[in-house]
Amino acid sequence: MMIWDDIFLEVDFWINIVSIALIVIGIYGIVFSQHLLRMVFGLGLLEAGVNILLVKAGYQKEAIAPIVTQASDTMMSNILAATAQMVDPVPQAMVLTAIVIAAGVQALALSLVIRIYKKYGTLDSHVLFLAMERDRHLSLNQKD
Amino acid sequence: MQRWTTILFLTGLSIVLFAIITPLVLGQSPMLVGKLINASAVNDTGAANLVTAVVLAYRGLDTLGELAILFTAATAIGIILGTTDKTQTTSSPTAGFIVATAAKVLFPLLLVFALYIILHGHLTPGGGFQGGAVLAAAFFLLTLADSGNNIKHKVTQVIEALAGTAFIVLGLVSFALQGVFLQPWLDKGELGSLFSAGSLPLLYLALGLKVGAELANLLSSLANVEK
Amino acid sequence: MNIIILVITVSMLVIAAFYVVWADSFFTVLAASSMVSVGLVLLFVLLRAPDVALTEAVVGVALTGVIYALTLAKIDLWKINDNDDNNDVSQSKQ
Numbered sequence: 487m488m489i490w491d492d493i494f495l496e497v498d499f500w501i502n503i504v505s506i507a508l509i510v511i512g513i514y515g516i517v518f519s520q521h522l523l524r525m526v527f528g529l530g531l532l533e534a535g536v537n538i539l540l541v542k543a544g545y546q547k548e549a550i551a552p553i554v555t556q557a558s559d560t561m562m563s564n565i566l567a568a569t570a571q572m573v574d575p576v577p578q579a580m581v582l583t584a585i586v587i588a589a590g591v592q593a594l595a596l597s598l599v600i601r602i603y604k605k606y607g608t609l610d611s612h613v614l615f616l617a618m619e620r621d622r623h624l625s626l627n628q629k630d
Numbered sequence: 631m632q633r634w635t636t637i638l639f640l641t642g643l644s645i646v647l648f649a650i651i652t653p654l655v656l657g658q659s660p661m662l663v664g665k666l667i668n669a670s671a672v673n674d675t676g677a678a679n680l681v682t683a684v685v686l687a688y689r690g691l692d693t694l695g696e697l698a699i700l701f702t703a704a705t706a707i708g709i710i711l712g713t714t715d716k717t718q719t720t721s722s723p724t725a726g727f728i729v730a731t732a733a734k735v736l737f738p739l740l741l742v743f744a745l746y747i748i749l750h751g752h753l754t755p756g757g758g759f760q761g762g763a764v765l766a767a768a769f770f771l772l773t774l775a776d777s778g779n780n781i782k783h784k785v786t787q788v789i790e791a792l793a794g795t796a797f798i799v800l801g802l803v804s805f806a807l808q809g810v811f812l813q814p815w816l817d818k819g820e821l822g823s824l825f826s827a828g829s830l831p832l833l834y835l836a837l838g839l840k841v842g843a844e845l846a847n848l849l850s851s852l853a854n855v856e857k
Numbered sequence: 858m859n860i861i862i863l864v865i866t867v868s869m870l871v872i873a874a875f876y877v878v879w880a881d882s883f884f885t886v887l888a889a890s891s892m893v894s895v896g897l898v899l900l901f902v903l904l905r906a907p908d909v910a911l912t913e914a915v916v917g918v919a920l921t922g923v924i925y926a927l928t929l930a931k932i933d934l935w936k937i938n939d940n941d942d943n944n945d946v947s948q949s950k951q
Contacts (some may be wrong), residue, residue: 495860497859497860497863498655500860500863500864500867501867501900501904502648502651502652503867503871504866504867504870504871504900505651506644506647506648506651507870507871507874508870508871508874508893509647510640510643510644510647511871511874511875511877511878512874513640513643514636514640514878515877515878518636519878523883523928523929523932523934524878524886527877527878527886527890527925528877528878530877530890530893530921531874531877531878531890531893534893534894534897534917537897537909538897538900539651541901541904541906541909542654542904543654543661544661544664544906545904545905549905550905551755551905551906551907552668552679552680552681552905553678553679553680553681553754553755553907554672554678554679554680554821554822555678562673565672565821566669569668569669569671569672569680570665570668570669572668572680573664573904573905573906574661574664574665574668575664575667575668575671575680575681575683575684576661576663576664576667576684576688576689577661578681578684578906578908578909579681579684579685579689579908580692581906581909582681582685582757582759582908582909582912583685583692583693583696583759585759585909585912585913585916585917586696586700586759586763586841586912586916587696587699587700587703589845589916589917589920589921589924590699590700590703590704590848591703592921592924593703593707593848593852593924594703594706594707594710596852596924596925596928597706597707597710597711597851597852598710599928599932600711600852600855600928600931600932601710601711603931603932603933609932679908681908682908747911755907755908755910755911756908756911757908759912759916760911760912760915760916763912763915763916763919763920764915766920767915767919767920767923770923845920848924849920849923849924849927852924852927852928852931853927855931
Protein backbone atom coordinates (compact mmCIF):
# COMPACT_ATOMS: atom_id res chain seq x y z
CA MET A 487 0.00 0.00 0.00
CA MET A 488 2.81 2.32 0.89
CA ILE A 489 4.66 1.73 -2.38
CA TRP A 490 1.47 2.30 -4.35
CA ASP A 491 1.00 5.66 -2.61
CA ASP A 492 4.58 6.63 -3.33
CA ILE A 493 4.22 5.91 -7.01
CA PHE A 494 0.98 7.80 -7.30
CA LEU A 495 2.25 10.84 -5.46
CA GLU A 496 5.36 11.05 -7.57
CA VAL A 497 5.59 13.97 -10.01
CA ASP A 498 7.83 11.91 -12.24
CA PHE A 499 5.18 9.20 -12.72
CA TRP A 500 2.44 11.59 -13.83
CA ILE A 501 4.70 13.49 -16.22
CA ASN A 502 5.77 10.19 -17.79
CA ILE A 503 2.15 9.10 -18.10
CA VAL A 504 1.01 12.26 -19.83
CA SER A 505 3.94 12.46 -22.23
CA ILE A 506 3.63 8.80 -23.23
CA ALA A 507 -0.14 9.18 -23.64
CA LEU A 508 0.27 12.21 -25.88
CA ILE A 509 2.97 10.56 -28.00
CA VAL A 510 0.98 7.32 -28.43
CA ILE A 511 -2.29 9.11 -29.23
CA GLY A 512 -0.44 11.38 -31.67
CA ILE A 513 1.12 8.42 -33.47
CA TYR A 514 -2.29 6.75 -33.58
CA GLY A 515 -3.73 9.89 -35.16
CA ILE A 516 -0.97 10.05 -37.75
CA VAL A 517 -0.92 6.38 -38.69
CA PHE A 518 -4.47 5.09 -38.33
CA SER A 519 -6.75 7.96 -39.30
CA GLN A 520 -8.11 8.45 -42.80
CA HIS A 521 -8.69 12.18 -42.73
CA LEU A 522 -5.64 14.27 -43.65
CA LEU A 523 -6.57 17.08 -41.26
CA ARG A 524 -6.66 14.69 -38.34
CA MET A 525 -3.13 13.57 -39.19
CA VAL A 526 -1.97 17.18 -38.78
CA PHE A 527 -3.74 17.33 -35.40
CA GLY A 528 -1.94 14.11 -34.43
CA LEU A 529 1.37 15.72 -35.37
CA GLY A 530 0.59 18.55 -32.95
CA LEU A 531 -0.13 16.09 -30.14
CA LEU A 532 3.14 14.25 -30.82
CA GLU A 533 5.11 17.49 -30.64
CA ALA A 534 3.40 18.39 -27.36
CA GLY A 535 4.39 15.08 -25.76
CA VAL A 536 8.01 15.41 -26.82
CA ASN A 537 8.13 19.00 -25.50
CA ILE A 538 6.94 17.83 -22.08
CA LEU A 539 9.69 15.21 -21.98
CA LEU A 540 12.34 17.79 -22.87
CA VAL A 541 11.22 20.22 -20.18
CA LYS A 542 11.08 17.38 -17.68
CA ALA A 543 14.73 16.57 -18.41
CA GLY A 544 15.79 19.88 -16.88
CA TYR A 545 13.46 19.86 -13.87
CA GLN A 546 14.73 19.49 -10.34
CA LYS A 547 12.84 19.06 -7.11
CA GLU A 548 12.59 22.09 -4.83
CA ALA A 549 14.00 24.23 -7.61
CA ILE A 550 12.92 27.70 -8.76
CA ALA A 551 12.33 29.18 -12.21
CA PRO A 552 15.52 30.32 -14.00
CA ILE A 553 14.97 34.06 -13.48
CA VAL A 554 16.92 36.23 -11.06
CA THR A 555 14.24 38.24 -9.24
CA GLN A 556 14.55 41.53 -7.40
CA ALA A 557 14.54 39.81 -4.03
CA SER A 558 17.96 38.32 -4.57
CA ASP A 559 19.87 40.97 -6.47
CA THR A 560 22.81 43.34 -5.89
CA MET A 561 25.11 40.91 -4.05
CA MET A 562 27.03 38.55 -6.31
CA SER A 563 27.13 35.83 -3.66
CA ASN A 564 23.35 36.12 -3.27
CA ILE A 565 22.89 35.74 -7.00
CA LEU A 566 25.12 32.67 -7.11
CA ALA A 567 23.23 31.12 -4.21
CA ALA A 568 19.95 31.74 -6.04
CA THR A 569 21.11 30.44 -9.41
CA ALA A 570 22.44 27.24 -7.87
CA GLN A 571 18.83 26.27 -7.02
CA MET A 572 17.43 26.99 -10.46
CA VAL A 573 16.26 24.45 -13.00
CA ASP A 574 18.31 23.77 -16.13
CA PRO A 575 17.60 26.56 -18.68
CA VAL A 576 19.04 24.76 -21.73
CA PRO A 577 16.10 22.37 -22.42
CA GLN A 578 13.68 25.25 -21.85
CA ALA A 579 15.45 27.35 -24.48
CA MET A 580 15.28 24.45 -26.93
CA VAL A 581 11.57 23.88 -26.29
CA LEU A 582 10.96 27.63 -26.70
CA THR A 583 12.22 27.50 -30.26
CA ALA A 584 10.65 24.08 -30.89
CA ILE A 585 7.14 25.38 -30.15
CA VAL A 586 7.44 28.21 -32.67
CA ILE A 587 8.88 25.84 -35.28
CA ALA A 588 6.01 23.42 -34.59
CA ALA A 589 3.50 26.17 -35.38
CA GLY A 590 5.33 26.91 -38.64
CA VAL A 591 5.46 23.25 -39.63
CA GLN A 592 1.77 22.76 -38.87
CA ALA A 593 0.89 25.83 -40.93
CA LEU A 594 2.93 24.41 -43.82
CA ALA A 595 1.12 21.06 -43.54
CA LEU A 596 -2.24 22.84 -43.43
CA SER A 597 -1.43 24.84 -46.56
CA LEU A 598 -0.66 21.55 -48.32
CA VAL A 599 -4.02 20.23 -47.08
CA ILE A 600 -5.78 23.28 -48.55
CA ARG A 601 -4.07 22.76 -51.92
CA ILE A 602 -5.00 19.07 -51.96
CA TYR A 603 -8.62 19.93 -51.19
CA LYS A 604 -8.70 22.51 -53.97
CA LYS A 605 -7.36 19.98 -56.49
CA TYR A 606 -9.23 16.81 -55.52
CA GLY A 607 -12.22 18.00 -53.50
CA THR A 608 -11.76 15.44 -50.73
CA LEU A 609 -9.45 14.77 -47.81
CA ASP A 610 -10.08 11.05 -47.29
CA SER A 611 -6.67 9.42 -47.73
CA HIS A 612 -8.05 6.24 -49.38
CA VAL A 613 -10.04 8.18 -51.97
CA LEU A 614 -7.08 10.48 -52.49
CA PHE A 615 -4.79 7.51 -53.08
CA LEU A 616 -7.06 6.18 -55.83
CA ALA A 617 -7.42 9.64 -57.41
CA MET A 618 -3.67 10.20 -57.40
CA GLU A 619 -3.04 6.77 -58.91
CA ARG A 620 -5.54 7.57 -61.67
CA ASP A 621 -3.83 10.91 -62.35
CA ARG A 622 -0.44 9.19 -62.49
CA HIS A 623 -1.67 6.65 -65.03
CA LEU A 624 -3.24 9.41 -67.12
CA SER A 625 0.00 11.39 -67.19
CA LEU A 626 1.97 8.24 -68.08
CA ASN A 627 -0.39 7.49 -70.96
CA GLN A 628 -0.05 11.02 -72.29
CA LYS A 629 3.71 10.67 -72.54
CA ASP A 630 3.53 7.59 -74.73
CA MET B 631 -8.86 -8.09 -36.65
CA GLN B 632 -7.41 -4.68 -37.48
CA ARG B 633 -8.71 -3.31 -34.20
CA TRP B 634 -6.71 -5.89 -32.23
CA THR B 635 -3.51 -5.29 -34.17
CA THR B 636 -3.95 -1.57 -33.54
CA ILE B 637 -4.36 -2.11 -29.81
CA LEU B 638 -1.37 -4.46 -29.76
CA PHE B 639 0.78 -1.93 -31.62
CA LEU B 640 -0.16 0.94 -29.32
CA THR B 641 0.40 -1.13 -26.17
CA GLY B 642 3.81 -2.24 -27.38
CA LEU B 643 4.72 1.32 -28.27
CA SER B 644 3.72 2.56 -24.80
CA ILE B 645 5.76 -0.17 -23.11
CA VAL B 646 8.83 0.63 -25.21
CA LEU B 647 8.48 4.35 -24.51
CA PHE B 648 8.00 3.68 -20.80
CA ALA B 649 11.15 1.53 -20.75
CA ILE B 650 13.09 4.30 -22.50
CA ILE B 651 11.79 7.14 -20.36
CA THR B 652 11.78 5.75 -16.81
CA PRO B 653 15.61 5.50 -16.47
CA LEU B 654 15.68 9.31 -16.75
CA VAL B 655 15.14 9.87 -13.04
CA LEU B 656 13.60 13.21 -12.20
CA GLY B 657 15.96 15.65 -10.53
CA GLN B 658 19.18 13.93 -11.55
CA SER B 659 19.88 15.78 -14.72
CA PRO B 660 22.29 13.92 -17.02
CA MET B 661 23.41 17.23 -18.49
CA LEU B 662 26.17 19.10 -16.68
CA VAL B 663 26.15 22.21 -18.87
CA GLY B 664 23.07 23.57 -17.10
CA LYS B 665 24.84 23.99 -13.80
CA LEU B 666 27.78 25.78 -15.43
CA ILE B 667 25.44 28.11 -17.31
CA ASN B 668 23.47 28.81 -14.13
CA ALA B 669 26.67 29.70 -12.30
CA SER B 670 28.13 32.01 -14.94
CA ALA B 671 25.24 33.40 -17.00
CA VAL B 672 24.65 36.51 -14.89
CA ASN B 673 28.33 37.41 -15.01
CA ASP B 674 28.66 36.69 -18.71
CA THR B 675 25.58 38.38 -20.12
CA GLY B 676 23.96 40.51 -17.42
CA ALA B 677 20.49 39.14 -18.23
CA ALA B 678 18.19 38.33 -15.32
CA ASN B 679 16.31 35.74 -17.38
CA LEU B 680 18.68 32.82 -17.87
CA VAL B 681 16.59 31.34 -20.69
CA THR B 682 17.16 34.53 -22.68
CA ALA B 683 20.87 34.23 -21.98
CA VAL B 684 20.83 30.69 -23.37
CA VAL B 685 18.66 31.53 -26.39
CA LEU B 686 20.59 34.61 -27.52
CA ALA B 687 24.08 34.32 -26.08
CA TYR B 688 25.11 30.71 -25.50
CA ARG B 689 23.07 29.21 -28.34
CA GLY B 690 22.65 32.25 -30.60
CA LEU B 691 23.59 30.27 -33.68
CA ASP B 692 20.74 27.85 -32.95
CA THR B 693 18.34 30.78 -32.86
CA LEU B 694 19.68 32.01 -36.19
CA GLY B 695 19.08 28.54 -37.66
CA GLU B 696 15.61 28.50 -36.17
CA LEU B 697 14.87 31.83 -37.86
CA ALA B 698 16.05 30.29 -41.12
CA ILE B 699 13.66 27.35 -40.64
CA LEU B 700 10.73 29.66 -39.89
CA PHE B 701 11.61 31.78 -42.93
CA THR B 702 11.70 28.66 -45.09
CA ALA B 703 8.30 27.54 -43.79
CA ALA B 704 6.72 30.97 -44.39
CA THR B 705 8.22 31.17 -47.89
CA ALA B 706 7.00 27.66 -48.71
CA ILE B 707 3.49 28.58 -47.59
CA GLY B 708 3.67 31.64 -49.81
CA ILE B 709 4.72 29.49 -52.75
CA ILE B 710 2.07 26.82 -52.12
CA LEU B 711 -0.86 29.14 -51.55
CA GLY B 712 0.22 32.11 -53.66
CA THR B 713 0.51 35.61 -52.23
CA THR B 714 -2.07 37.92 -53.67
CA ASP B 715 -2.49 41.47 -52.41
CA LYS B 716 -6.23 41.78 -52.68
CA THR B 717 -7.18 45.44 -52.83
CA GLN B 718 -10.95 45.08 -52.79
CA THR B 719 -12.79 42.16 -51.24
CA THR B 720 -16.48 42.14 -51.92
CA SER B 721 -17.16 38.45 -51.49
CA SER B 722 -16.07 37.83 -47.90
CA PRO B 723 -18.44 39.23 -45.28
CA THR B 724 -17.23 41.75 -42.72
CA ALA B 725 -17.67 41.20 -39.02
CA GLY B 726 -20.31 43.13 -37.13
CA PHE B 727 -20.07 46.65 -35.76
CA ILE B 728 -19.18 45.50 -32.23
CA VAL B 729 -16.28 43.33 -33.39
CA ALA B 730 -14.90 46.05 -35.67
CA THR B 731 -14.99 48.66 -32.89
CA ALA B 732 -13.49 46.28 -30.34
CA ALA B 733 -10.68 45.47 -32.75
CA LYS B 734 -9.88 49.16 -33.14
CA VAL B 735 -9.81 49.58 -29.35
CA LEU B 736 -7.76 46.46 -28.75
CA PHE B 737 -5.19 47.06 -31.49
CA PRO B 738 -3.04 49.72 -29.73
CA LEU B 739 -3.24 47.82 -26.44
CA LEU B 740 -2.03 44.66 -28.17
CA LEU B 741 0.81 46.60 -29.80
CA VAL B 742 1.93 47.98 -26.42
CA PHE B 743 1.69 44.52 -24.87
CA ALA B 744 3.74 42.96 -27.67
CA LEU B 745 6.47 45.59 -27.41
CA TYR B 746 6.47 45.19 -23.61
CA ILE B 747 6.97 41.44 -23.93
CA ILE B 748 9.75 41.88 -26.49
CA LEU B 749 11.67 44.62 -24.69
CA HIS B 750 11.46 42.96 -21.26
CA GLY B 751 12.61 39.61 -22.59
CA HIS B 752 15.86 39.73 -20.63
CA LEU B 753 14.11 40.50 -17.33
CA THR B 754 10.81 38.61 -17.28
CA PRO B 755 9.36 35.57 -19.06
CA GLY B 756 8.86 36.52 -22.66
CA GLY B 757 10.92 37.73 -25.55
CA GLY B 758 11.01 37.91 -29.29
CA PHE B 759 9.09 34.74 -30.11
CA GLN B 760 6.13 35.43 -27.83
CA GLY B 761 6.04 39.16 -28.58
CA GLY B 762 6.30 38.49 -32.30
CA ALA B 763 3.31 36.17 -32.14
CA VAL B 764 1.28 38.81 -30.27
CA LEU B 765 2.37 41.40 -32.85
CA ALA B 766 1.17 39.19 -35.71
CA ALA B 767 -2.12 38.57 -33.88
CA ALA B 768 -2.62 42.31 -33.39
CA PHE B 769 -2.28 43.06 -37.09
CA PHE B 770 -4.36 40.04 -38.06
CA LEU B 771 -7.14 41.17 -35.73
CA LEU B 772 -7.70 44.22 -37.93
CA THR B 773 -7.97 41.98 -40.98
CA LEU B 774 -10.43 39.72 -39.20
CA ALA B 775 -12.64 42.61 -38.14
CA ASP B 776 -12.67 44.33 -41.51
CA SER B 777 -11.59 42.31 -44.50
CA GLY B 778 -10.92 45.54 -46.40
CA ASN B 779 -7.60 46.35 -44.73
CA ASN B 780 -5.35 43.45 -45.49
CA ILE B 781 -1.83 42.99 -44.28
CA LYS B 782 0.40 44.27 -47.09
CA HIS B 783 2.83 41.59 -48.17
CA LYS B 784 5.33 44.11 -49.44
CA VAL B 785 5.50 45.96 -46.12
CA THR B 786 5.88 42.78 -44.08
CA GLN B 787 8.58 41.50 -46.43
CA VAL B 788 10.57 44.73 -46.05
CA ILE B 789 10.25 44.59 -42.24
CA GLU B 790 11.25 40.93 -42.25
CA ALA B 791 14.30 41.54 -44.43
CA LEU B 792 15.45 44.53 -42.35
CA ALA B 793 15.00 42.65 -39.06
CA GLY B 794 16.87 39.59 -40.32
CA THR B 795 19.70 41.79 -41.60
CA ALA B 796 19.82 43.61 -38.25
CA PHE B 797 20.17 40.30 -36.39
CA ILE B 798 23.12 39.23 -38.56
CA VAL B 799 24.71 42.69 -38.48
CA LEU B 800 24.62 42.68 -34.68
CA GLY B 801 26.40 39.32 -34.78
CA LEU B 802 28.97 40.59 -37.29
CA VAL B 803 29.74 43.67 -35.17
CA SER B 804 30.42 41.33 -32.28
CA PHE B 805 32.69 39.35 -34.63
CA ALA B 806 34.60 42.51 -35.54
CA LEU B 807 34.95 43.65 -31.93
CA GLN B 808 35.59 40.38 -30.11
CA GLY B 809 36.34 37.78 -32.74
CA VAL B 810 33.29 35.65 -31.89
CA PHE B 811 30.03 35.65 -33.86
CA LEU B 812 26.85 36.61 -31.96
CA GLN B 813 28.44 37.31 -28.59
CA PRO B 814 26.93 40.03 -26.35
CA TRP B 815 29.01 43.13 -26.86
CA LEU B 816 27.43 46.27 -25.38
CA ASP B 817 27.77 47.44 -21.78
CA LYS B 818 26.06 45.02 -19.39
CA GLY B 819 24.61 47.72 -17.17
CA GLU B 820 22.89 47.13 -13.86
CA LEU B 821 21.24 43.78 -13.35
CA GLY B 822 17.45 44.04 -13.49
CA SER B 823 17.15 47.44 -15.17
CA LEU B 824 15.57 47.88 -18.59
CA PHE B 825 18.75 49.04 -20.35
CA SER B 826 20.98 46.17 -19.34
CA ALA B 827 22.31 42.91 -20.71
CA GLY B 828 24.23 44.57 -23.56
CA SER B 829 23.05 43.71 -27.06
CA LEU B 830 20.53 41.04 -26.01
CA PRO B 831 17.43 43.35 -26.06
CA LEU B 832 18.44 44.63 -29.51
CA LEU B 833 18.77 41.05 -30.75
CA TYR B 834 15.38 40.20 -29.27
CA LEU B 835 13.82 43.28 -30.89
CA ALA B 836 15.11 42.23 -34.31
CA LEU B 837 13.97 38.66 -33.69
CA GLY B 838 10.52 39.77 -32.53
CA LEU B 839 9.98 41.98 -35.59
CA LYS B 840 11.10 39.17 -37.90
CA VAL B 841 8.90 36.54 -36.26
CA GLY B 842 5.95 38.93 -36.17
CA ALA B 843 6.30 39.87 -39.84
CA GLU B 844 6.67 36.22 -40.86
CA LEU B 845 3.67 35.05 -38.87
CA ALA B 846 1.53 37.96 -40.10
CA ASN B 847 2.55 37.11 -43.66
CA LEU B 848 1.62 33.47 -43.04
CA LEU B 849 -1.77 34.29 -41.53
CA SER B 850 -2.57 36.74 -44.29
CA SER B 851 -1.73 34.30 -47.07
CA LEU B 852 -3.84 31.62 -45.33
CA ALA B 853 -6.76 34.01 -45.01
CA ASN B 854 -6.54 35.34 -48.56
CA VAL B 855 -6.52 32.06 -50.45
CA GLU B 856 -9.68 31.84 -52.51
CA LYS B 857 -11.79 28.75 -52.22
CA MET C 858 -1.16 20.51 -3.08
CA ASN C 859 0.90 20.61 -6.25
CA ILE C 860 0.23 16.96 -6.88
CA ILE C 861 -3.55 17.49 -6.97
CA ILE C 862 -3.22 20.24 -9.59
CA LEU C 863 -0.84 18.00 -11.51
CA VAL C 864 -3.24 15.04 -11.52
CA ILE C 865 -6.16 17.22 -12.63
CA THR C 866 -4.05 18.77 -15.41
CA VAL C 867 -2.82 15.38 -16.59
CA SER C 868 -6.31 13.90 -16.75
CA MET C 869 -7.59 16.98 -18.59
CA LEU C 870 -4.75 16.67 -21.11
CA VAL C 871 -5.35 12.99 -21.76
CA ILE C 872 -9.13 13.41 -22.16
CA ALA C 873 -8.63 16.35 -24.52
CA ALA C 874 -6.09 14.33 -26.53
CA PHE C 875 -8.65 11.52 -26.87
CA TYR C 876 -11.18 14.04 -28.17
CA VAL C 877 -8.65 15.38 -30.71
CA VAL C 878 -8.28 11.98 -32.34
CA TRP C 879 -11.71 10.42 -31.87
CA ALA C 880 -14.26 13.26 -32.01
CA ASP C 881 -16.47 13.45 -35.10
CA SER C 882 -16.97 17.17 -35.56
CA PHE C 883 -13.90 19.21 -36.39
CA PHE C 884 -15.24 22.01 -34.18
CA THR C 885 -14.80 19.68 -31.24
CA VAL C 886 -11.35 18.71 -32.46
CA LEU C 887 -10.28 22.35 -32.72
CA ALA C 888 -11.55 23.14 -29.22
CA ALA C 889 -9.91 20.01 -27.80
CA SER C 890 -6.55 20.80 -29.39
CA SER C 891 -6.63 24.27 -27.82
CA MET C 892 -7.53 22.51 -24.55
CA VAL C 893 -4.41 20.36 -24.86
CA SER C 894 -2.37 23.55 -25.19
CA VAL C 895 -4.00 25.02 -22.07
CA GLY C 896 -3.10 21.87 -20.16
CA LEU C 897 0.46 22.13 -21.44
CA VAL C 898 0.64 25.72 -20.16
CA LEU C 899 -0.36 24.58 -16.67
CA LEU C 900 2.12 21.71 -16.82
CA PHE C 901 4.99 23.97 -17.89
CA VAL C 902 4.21 26.37 -15.05
CA LEU C 903 4.32 23.45 -12.60
CA LEU C 904 7.65 22.38 -14.11
CA ARG C 905 9.13 25.86 -13.41
CA ALA C 906 9.33 26.93 -17.04
CA PRO C 907 7.52 30.30 -17.30
CA ASP C 908 9.13 31.22 -20.63
CA VAL C 909 7.93 28.02 -22.28
CA ALA C 910 4.50 28.45 -20.71
CA LEU C 911 4.14 31.95 -22.16
CA THR C 912 5.25 30.74 -25.59
CA GLU C 913 2.79 27.87 -25.48
CA ALA C 914 -0.02 30.22 -24.36
CA VAL C 915 0.62 32.67 -27.19
CA VAL C 916 1.55 30.28 -29.99
CA GLY C 917 -0.15 27.03 -29.05
CA VAL C 918 -3.49 28.31 -27.80
CA ALA C 919 -4.04 31.42 -29.89
CA LEU C 920 -2.00 31.33 -33.08
CA THR C 921 -2.34 27.64 -33.91
CA GLY C 922 -6.07 27.83 -33.16
CA VAL C 923 -6.46 30.73 -35.61
CA ILE C 924 -4.46 28.88 -38.27
CA TYR C 925 -6.61 25.74 -37.86
CA ALA C 926 -9.81 27.82 -37.92
CA LEU C 927 -8.75 29.53 -41.16
CA THR C 928 -7.97 26.14 -42.69
CA LEU C 929 -11.35 24.74 -41.64
CA ALA C 930 -13.02 27.73 -43.28
CA LYS C 931 -11.11 27.14 -46.51
CA ILE C 932 -11.89 23.42 -46.79
CA ASP C 933 -15.65 23.78 -46.15
CA LEU C 934 -15.64 22.16 -42.72
CA TRP C 935 -16.54 25.35 -40.86
CA LYS C 936 -20.12 24.37 -40.12
CA ILE C 937 -21.99 23.29 -37.03
CA ASN C 938 -23.91 20.37 -38.51
CA ASP C 939 -23.14 18.51 -41.69
CA ASN C 940 -26.81 17.81 -42.49
CA ASP C 941 -28.00 21.41 -42.39
CA ASP C 942 -26.47 23.75 -44.93
CA ASN C 943 -28.08 26.82 -43.39
CA ASN C 944 -25.80 26.56 -40.40
CA ASP C 945 -22.77 27.55 -42.43
CA VAL C 946 -21.21 30.41 -40.50
CA SER C 947 -20.08 32.29 -43.60
CA GLN C 948 -23.65 32.36 -44.90
CA SER C 949 -25.45 33.17 -41.69
CA LYS C 950 -24.72 36.87 -42.09
CA GLN C 951 -27.11 37.34 -44.96
